[in-house]
Amino acid sequence: MREVLILTENELRQAVTLDIESVSLIGKAFEQLSAGTVSMPPILRMDMEDKNGEVDVKTAYVPGLDGFAIKVSPGFFDNPKKGLSTTSGLMIVHDADTGFVRAILLDNGYLTDVRTAAAGAVAAQALARENATRAGVIGTGVQARLQMQALCMVRSIETILVWGRDAEKAAACADDIERATGTEVRVADSVADVVTGSNIVVTTTPSRSPLITADMLHPGLHITAMGSDAEHKNEIAPEVIAEVDVFACDRHQQSAHLGELHHAIGAGTVPEDMPVAELGAILSGTIPGRTDADQITLCDLTGTGVQDTAIATHTLAVCLANGFGTKIAN
Amino acid sequence: MREVLILTENELRQAVTLDIESVSLIGKAFEQLSAGTVSMPPILRMDMEDKNGEVDVKTAYVPGLDGFAIKVSPGFFDNPKKGLSTTSGLMIVHDADTGFVRAILLDNGYLTDVRTAAAGAVAAQALARENATRAGVIGTGVQARLQMQALCMVRSIETILVWGRDAEKAAACADDIERATGTEVRVADSVADVVTGSNIVVTTTPSRSPLITADMLHPGLHITAMGSDAEHKNEIAPEVIAEVDVFACDRHQQSAHLGELHHAIGAGTVPEDMPVAELGAILSGTIPGRTDADQITLCDLTGTGVQDTAIATHTLAVCLANGFGTKIAN
The missing domain is CATH 3.30.1780.10 (ornithine cyclodeaminase, domain 1)
Known part of the structure; x- marks a missing residue:
């Protein structure tokens, strides 16, 4: 028995x-x-x-x-x-x-909540500037909260900006993050305000159309896009994928089929064989991650078994x- | 809670x-x-x-x-x-x-054992001759036993032939089937003996090369092939698929990728678009199953969610x- x-x-x-x-x-x-x-x-x-x-x-x-x-x-x-x-x-x-x-x-x-938030911290460890102090989060759900908590464990974050479609939910999310992290948290007026005001941005939405566009990018930015885990979801504009200096992800094959890379390939802004850095390869030192504080990096997380x-x-x-x-x- | x-x-x-x-x-x-x-x-x-x-x-x-x-x-x-x-x-x-x-x-x-054996009985109901009395089974595992039990519920089986690579296991399997069904059960010397001596044959092995070949076919035969559920498994020779009057299966798409149809298409004995009768369509009367007692029918079961x-x-x-x-x- x-x-x-x-x-x-x-x-x-x-x-x-x-x-x-x-x-x-x-x-x-x-x-x-x-x-x-x-x-x-x-x-x-x-x-x-x-x-x-x-x-x-x-x-x-x-x-x-x-x-x-x-x-x-x-x-x-x-x-x-x-x-x-x-x-x-x-x-x-x-x-x-x-x-x-x-x-x-x-x-x-x-x-799943824990391992997904942990992956966000891993992405920041591998790719975000060491001296990043300003973080932002798009979305107001459980992962918005947990991603900011996880990020505060690996970078010395001093201020956090929150944006969501629903202002009331954004305010509640900001309160929760402030309580959990002891960091100063403010609700932002727009996605652009979050991105331009942050060194690290995490997107946590089930959006079906891009939220972050190429005009919002600035030197030294790191973005972790964790919302898209299915063909129809899309948080990052295809032009962004073409402009970043390092495009990383948890699993190349999944990003190309279910994640942000999939939309960029579909839109033709990047070739199918564009260089992709898997997080694991960056962590093990097989391929470089961020090599310069001014680079723009992006990590697409689709979630892996x-x-x-x-x-x-x-x-x-x-x-x-x-x-x-x-x-x-x- | x-x-x-x-x-x-x-x-x-x-x-x-x-x-x-x-x-x-x-x-x-x-x-x-x-x-x-x-x-x-x-x-x-x-x-x-x-x-x-x-x-x-x-x-x-x-x-x-x-x-x-x-x-x-x-x-x-x-x-x-x-x-x-x-x-x-x-x-x-x-x-x-x-x-x-x-x-x-x-x-x-x-x-899984129960629903797989039940599917074998459903295949016999849909395709085997009403007056079939002689059954045979290839393989000596749990499904060999259960498939014969299930078959005896839907057809008036009088004799059963069993074949397995291991004579001792075949004898034990024959004993078990005889006890469970009250039918006369004998161990056969070869796959050919089972097939030529039966109206209904069920194959239940994880074989990687064909066991039933075209020379064994005879009018009125029905075969249920339930062993193959993965690309590398194969119980039925590609020529058999080309010769049967009705090729049925549980799920067309699975048979074409994981089952017996997959090997026949691969060998070129049948075209990719060959007509396939799904069991459910036969049962609901949408397409005919066996229309003549002398037809040769085959049903490939890959197992479905x-x-x-x-x-x-x-x-x-x-x-x-x-x-x-x-x-x-x-």
Whole structure:
């Protein structure tokens, strides 16, 4: 008789938080991904149009880890009207030697929030100016908050600008970020105000048309675009991709199919074979990231299964060490 | 606070068995699939070569059902050397209105076994001669046993021939089938003996080279090929696909990429646009199946997410009605 460990969101929140350890874990995962040893298939995605819903499944196998994770992320966009969260889901950790199910992490999307924010910090570490002090965020959701928290762990941020379509939500988001980071936070009047006033900008929206345009760029800027994870989403104008000095991403193939690179190739502003720096390759020193304080850099994050395997196996180890969870004999 | 219901293999085995109700359920699922209302993305597949392992994820959304399932099927082929089963895994049932996780079905592959065998019975119902009495099975694993049990529910089978590469395993399989079905079962000397001596043959192997060749075909034969579910697997010679009167399958697109059709197209024995009858279309009467007792028919089963959603949502309903499972507050 085998056992499966069931972990609740509450237990998972106790086990792992967005901290410098999570950031380091995700950075290492990207290095493994770019080193070519990881097996990571394309994302499974299913749309349920009559429900305004979708589900994504991601996975990756990292040789050397004792487990691999499968992450299931539903997104149902009418949920907020019912007072429910848009996203939910879970991660499954399998034994890497037998394939057997070891644990179910009922995180309702929490671990995805953590690993996504951690990836933003990794992107800033790899590409943003060391002396960046002014940050900005486009969007007012959970990731707007978490991305700014993560960024403050890796750069000495002094001021943060927030922009969202809904001024009330932007104000609430600014308050939350100020409380969480102890940094001075202001609501900006426009995307252009955020970008021109910041050294580092993170875009966190599900936008279907570009928010950041080429006229907003200025020397030394770093942009992390984390909103687009599907063909129809687009936060960055195709001209921007052509103008930046370094175009980086978590996974080249995904950015070219689901992310910002996809739109730039489609618009013809960049060639299909344009040079792309994967974060992992920059982190491991295989290819350069920012080489000059005045360069403009951009990192497109589409979200990868290797992040899920990294956070899930780490979280399970912490939970086991703490005796968390309900064991189901099976 | 929401609840997630955790169901063990034991509970699932009590809730659902391979019976005529499961067969009917799977037949209905195929009809829905071929009617075009179902959303079913391509299978996610990841190989872990250094572990001789793989994992498949399947899903489908059937409008009208209150849930959709995601099925995770690991296959680790060194497990038997350790005294462990090759396959394992689980199904997750999500609420179709919110995407939230309703239940985890820790079936270790049991529900896949049931829905796969049920699909074999559906294929025989749709395509085999009404008066078929002689059946044969190639392979000696769990599906060899279950396919013959399922077949005996839908046709009046009097004798069964079994062939496997390992004579000892074939004998054990024959004994098990005889006990389960009450039918006379014999071990055959060759694949050719099975095929020439049967009205209905089911192939259940992971073979990488064809087992059934064109010279074995005879009038009135029906073959169900359920072994191939990946590019490199192949049970039926390309010439056979060209010679049969009706080529059917569970899902055209999958057969053309992962199944027997894929090899025939690759070998050039059939054109890419050859007429293919999906099981669901035959069952709903949209296109004819067998129209003459002397026709030779073949059905390629690659396994579909719609079967998983059908069996999982049905099983969950039975479990809820019986008060099965462990509720986890989350």
